Amino acid sequence: MTHIRAALQRKACPNCGSGQASEITYSDTQEFRGITLDLDGLRASVCSQCGQRWFSAEQTEANHATMKQAYVAKREQLREKLGLLSGVEIARLREAFGLSQKEASELFGGGPKSFNKYESGEVLQSQAMDKLLRITAFFGDRAIDFLRHGHGREQMANGAAPRNCVENRLSSSAAKPRSQ
Structure with missing residues (x-):
């Protein structure tokens, strides 16, 4: 757990210690609160030396906001399908x-x-x-x-x-x- 927390706060690779990393944007399908979400625009850091992927605190926060936005949109679609008030x-x-x-x-x-x-x-x-x-x-x-x-x-x-x-x-x- 301490290893993960430290990786969230630093720019160095948690695997090899290299300071050479770049930020990538990617798409993924994830389960969130029992609903499958297709997510675009997720962010992560990738080590240029060993390829290890990790998330900074800022990236984690942005990814969570993206996931929540997709979740709310999916719920609104379900409301409409069921004929419930928005x-x-x-x-x-x-x-x-x-x-x-x-x-x-x-x-x-x-x-x-x-x-x-x-x-x-x-x-x-x-x-x-x-x-x-x-x-x-x-x-x-x-x-x-x-x-x-x-x-x-x-x-x-x-x-x-x-x-x-x-x-x-x-x-x-x-x-x-x-x-x-």
Whole structure:
């Protein structure tokens, strides 16, 4: 481990000690968080004497950024294929209700940093979360109020059918689709 750390910080070859190295740009296919990525523009140092390849701290950082960018692009393609809201659409919906990412996470669930991850493309929202967001967009502030105040819990605790609780709440609010 110390050998690798030292190689990251120096320009000399970690194998033969030669100070004659050049930087190359290359393409590779790698697994990242369970997704196969075709990566272009990766950077490495190569020793002119022995051919050893290593990565400086700067190259490692740049390669990680390239990998993350490719990962996010691949996730967005998957979202589109599955018919899920994009990260930009989720951010717009959240902002339309004046919610911070933290507030949205608390209101809709999914974990403390879920909306940050949905919007950045790091994580795909579940189909259930996607439907909840779409329902909220459709019913507007009434849906936000419903989620904030847990309307229907009391009726369900007293044996009312869940469908009736939701229908009663929405009809008592004179539910109209939110205009976009």
